[in-house]
Amino acid sequence: MKENFIAIMSSVVGNGSKYTATRLAKEIVRNFEDEEKRVLLLDFNFDYPYLARELIEEGEHPTVDDVFPLLTESLEENKKILKEYIIETMVDGVDLLKGTNFAGMVNHLSPDQIQYTIDAAKDSYEYVVAVIAPTMNNLATIYSLINADKLV
Numbered sequence: 418m419k420e421n422f423i424a425i426m427s428s429v430v431g432n433g434s435k436y437t438a439t440r441l442a443k444e445i446v447r448n449f450e451d452e453e454k455r456v457l458l459l460d461f462n463f464d465y466p467y468l469a470r471e472l473i474e475e476g477e478h479p480t481v482d483d484v485f486p487l488l489t490e491s492l493e494e495n496k497k498i499l500k501e502y503i504i505e506t507m508v509d510g511v512d513l514l515k516g517t518n519f520a521g522m523v524n525h526l527s528p529d530q531i532q533y534t535i536d537a538a539k540d541s542y543e544y545v546v547a548v549i550a551p552t553m554n555n556l557a558t559i560y561s562l563i564n565a566d567k568l569v
Contacts, residue, residue: 421544422535422566426558427446427551435468437569438548445492445544446510457503457538458513459533460549461531461557466516466546471548479504480515488537495537514538532561 423441442456460468460481473484479502486500504513514534538545548564549558560567 419539419543420509420566421542422459422539422561422564423544423546423560423567423569424549425546426549426562429551430465431453431563434548434551435463439469440547441471441569442511442544442546443508445472445546449510449543452510454510454543455544456511456544457542458506458511459534459538459545460514460516460559462548462550462557463517463555463557464520464550464552466520468516468520469506469511469513472508473504474507478515480518481534482517482519484514484534485526488530488533490533491527492533492536493529495533496541499537499541512542513559526556528556528560531557532564535560535564 425434425438438458442458445456458469461467484498484502488495506513546560549561
């Protein structure tokens, strides 16, 4: 797999991790010479799942809650599932997988769901920029830290 997974973790709530992730994704795509490459913003901060709201049109959008129950052990199948639930943002080259609709209620997640999502994202995108919670009570935070190629 590519070494392309960047985890953004704020030391305290409200300290700019979502802003940093969004700016980083925009800067990465700005520097691509090949316009076919894309960046995925991944909202794994399940305590405050509000990443990139300003980059998508208002309305109902799929979230990780829609993706997680469908994932299997097959990387290729998971890549297809992920592709169906990704939201194209208003920024060319930047896509988004929205966070949960159940903010703060992360006990229903399994480690496999998180790992399968990370693996499919890393294999599908040139870069994945994940925002994670500043607490360790969140499986997405723990698995993102384990899988991160870079931590900001």
